[in-house]
Amino acid sequence: MINKRLEKLRQKMSNSNLDAIIIPSTDPHQSEYVAKYWKVREYFTGFTGSAGVLIVKQNESALWTDSRYFLQFEDECGDYNINLHKQSIPHAPEHVQWLCDSLEENAVIGLDFLQFSKAQLDYIKGIATPKQLLLKNVPNLIDTIWTDRPELPSFSVNLHPLEYSGESTASKIEKVQNKIIHAKANYYLFSSLDEIAWLFNIRSQDVDFTPLVTAYAIVGLEKTILYCNRNRFSAHAIESFLKLNIEIVDYHLAIPELGKLDANKKIIADVSSLNYAVYSAVKSQFIIQNSIAKTLKTIKNNTEIQGSKNCMIKDGVALTKFFIWLEKELETKAISEFEIGKKLESFRKEQALYMGESFAAIVGYKGNGAVIHYTASQNSAALVKNEDILLVDSGAQYQDGTTDITRTVWLGGTPNTALKTAYTAVLKGYIELEQLQFPKGTVGMQMDAFARVHLWKHGLDYPHGTGHGIGSFGMVHEPAQGFTTNPATSSGSSAHSAHQLTTIEPGCYKKDVYGIRIENVVLSVPIKQTEFGDFLGFKPMTLFPIDRQLINTSLLLESEKEWFNTYHKMVFEQLSSFLDTDEKAWLEDKCKTLE
């Protein structure tokens, strides 16, 4: 089937005189997760990973993705004639150089400009132009092949109430307008779905795991237009937006209408996310800035922080019930990773304001835990028994916040020394980074290694970043701040500020043997101001005991034991009043003092 689709595509390419086509995994809003309508790359490859770029030429198909997905690629695409190119850095644009090198001069490359940001297209041009390669926009090439292409999402759009957002749309729009005035511009254009959801306090379910709404928006000083299908809004919503001078105009009118804006006007936009179809349609002058919404959104207000605290209690309660269930079940039988994931979801569903999972839960037994983005399928999931190691990475969307937690637990038997050393080093790394006190403005790449240094001492490491921003009933991977070794990413290069929510999640993975990861969400808080800077620290938000069976306590400093005991005292205090007597006793045991 895949081969047939590729064949049809090649036929089309041939008719359109294209020597190659680049098909990325994103949508017109540069989203990480996309609506079904935009899963073009999946349609032509069968590959379902969230990151990966397909290049089709007449004589070759090739897909670039990173180490998280190598095994998945073999599973899903091993039977087709598609070559895997292994990226060492996720999203690195190595395929561009490869493609340009492989083509003859004057060859033509097709791309749907909607799926490429202005910044990405500039990059491709920079490599293609010296070789006189032509870039051709092919907006509708796919439609005649993909005849059963899904519709664009049309779910109803909900207003995210002030009791959870903590700031009115009017107040947010005013901040944008002040920025417009300050920059002597006329408009501010937004195309990132998470920024639009934040700015207009709207939520829907266009994208799996993330409550986003497919839209563009342009804020002016007099009037704001939200380009999103009108029939998705209640009359009440349309009316209340109108009172704020916000007009709702159908999504497909965005590009034609933006193209009619006066050439003398000035538009602020972030070209890292603005797609090239919009960019090239607009005749007004662009002022290129990092999006104000992206920056403001990372700083959580008091309502959002309180919402997160509430979610963490709900998540902790659900996990307590889940792990009690798991321990008990395993006493008498084996359970598949898939079933375990479903059961975990069911405990979260019982919690107030639950809206869904925030990503596909990872339940990885023994060696499966070493597959970093492992998803157990119903058919191939391993059977978990009351022995060895299990990694559970999961999270939820609640109307008052988003969660993301990883715990690694020992299920029975005697762990070997090397495993305990690795687990203890991961824990020490978590503590080291969480306890760091640092000046405001410090970026993720400067802090990432604090979570690694104890692993490095033993010749260990992990092949992923150490953490990411997290939204408030928003994206579970929210730009901008985070911790990573890669300076080209926003989580490597963004300054940390007070009141941000970020994950800390060091790990260690031994192929076919084990996966270890410990992950909490932390809140950045002001510590002190001195002549040398405003110093910040982190406070753990996530509330659930960290398994102690794999700790080699002789490797812990007194200060680390103190951190461990303080954390578990807090976990018990925060959760216990929401538990019944048996659950409370179970939790008390898991939170007892570590000597």
Added chain:
Amino acid sequence: MINKRLEKLRQKMSNSNLDAIIIPSTDPHQSEYVAKYWKVREYFTGFTGSAGVLIVKQNESALWTDSRYFLQFEDECGDYNINLHKQSIPHAPEHVQWLCDSLEENAVIGLDFLQFSKAQLDYIKGIATPKQLLLKNVPNLIDTIWTDRPELPSFSVNLHPLEYSGESTASKIEKVQNKIIHAKANYYLFSSLDEIAWLFNIRSQDVDFTPLVTAYAIVGLEKTILYCNRNRFSAHAIESFLKLNIEIVDYHLAIPELGKLDANKKIIADVSSLNYAVYSAVKSQFIIQNSIAKTLKTIKNNTEIQGSKNCMIKDGVALTKFFIWLEKELETKAISEFEIGKKLESFRKEQALYMGESFAAIVGYKGNGAVIHYTASQNSAALVKNEDILLVDSGAQYQDGTTDITRTVWLGGTPNTALKTAYTAVLKGYIELEQLQFPKGTVGMQMDAFARVHLWKHGLDYPHGTGHGIGSFGMVHEPAQGFTTNPATSSGSSAHSAHQLTTIEPGCYKKDVYGIRIENVVLSVPIKQTEFGDFLGFKPMTLFPIDRQLINTSLLLESEKEWFNTYHKMVFEQLSSFLDTDEKAWLEDKCKTLE
């Protein structure tokens, strides 16, 4: 005088229809320190700092420099009508946006293309083009104003013998040729003076403190041409180069001859250093790569490492004699910082193979130590007495290596608690980074904060990077690896490898009160190989006791005391056989066990 020069420049600009001119501090080789001939910015401002860009418009002159030079700017330029723009990041190109914003459309900006790299000019074009600003090459505009401009350097060029370089020119050229073959290219073009000095094993004195030779070089598969004035070489040198198929051609012929290369040929070059005058003259096709010489040069061979060890002993002996002299003199009188610097130089001069200072020594008493690039002048230097704190940062060029060391010493009286806390935190930071074990490929920005974390705990910090590569009878600040908070610099983004020499130099500075810095050169060494990577560590090369009067030992961990005692045991063992009885006794006391 400066005002008159600027007036003449404006007259010239007016005649040439220039609305603005950008005058950087560099030369055609993007050197950090430049020959007098290239001190154009100094000529028009009086400002002698090593970093700073001047922009002259008809109605304004403005200079951009970083915090190292704010006080120096006030001293040197306070009387002239030049506005200081304070850069938070050294060398950041903020002036370009400022200039383009301040000019009307279609305005003309003059620049001498020789002084701008291809990468820099592209950056300026990117900002200037949307506003239809024109960039105009003005190669000889200055000459008619600066009538007594110095000549280009004409010192004789010395061959750097194999006993110090450890690798023949033939071997180095062969590595370059292999790279040419691998890239299917025809030539490799070099324009960085330190790379050329390394590649051809040549040294001279064109530039203060750095033994470089003004030249370009192009390596081909048959023949190599070194563009450098022939009369600077001995007949013997010319002949020995000819035997290696290296022809020496006068410097001023470089651009005309390179311009005659066939358009079908392919030339590898590093456009971060290649100037735009050369780039635009060449008709052949460029293959853009990071310079192979820059990369190879950072990896020291056994001869260079042995040379460095020898230098460190010589430097340690000189510093021992110097500090004994200083202690004794201060018992009876006060001595100026300037005199102290001269005396230190005199002790180094007594050492074998001494070739000069590797930078202008910093001798900063009390608050002067807080001026990070402080230079005491004969007239204004402070008088040092046997009390309070003194910072001494100095280094030397020896034929077998380059040194750079900072020590901060307490001269008498009772230090307060806050000062001891800061000093101890700096020492702990040095130890933390030097003891780090990390996978090969880790970049400076990931490691820099390990030297800061103990300061951060007390709300302290320092406003500079933590270290830089160092040459082998070469540049004291050698690209590429180092430690810094800035991802845009080579020392932030370059991977560390085994056998590199790098400084570690955390500090702490309180304006008008004190400057603390502790700096050693360290060698990166392989520690172990595991499935997670090749792990490296550092070994201290610098040999001189660290003052212990300012240490609050209660803040040191046992492991830190152990490091301290092991280091001082090594210092004593390495230096003592080169000292007389009194000197040995003095050093023994400074190296005794810390309890």
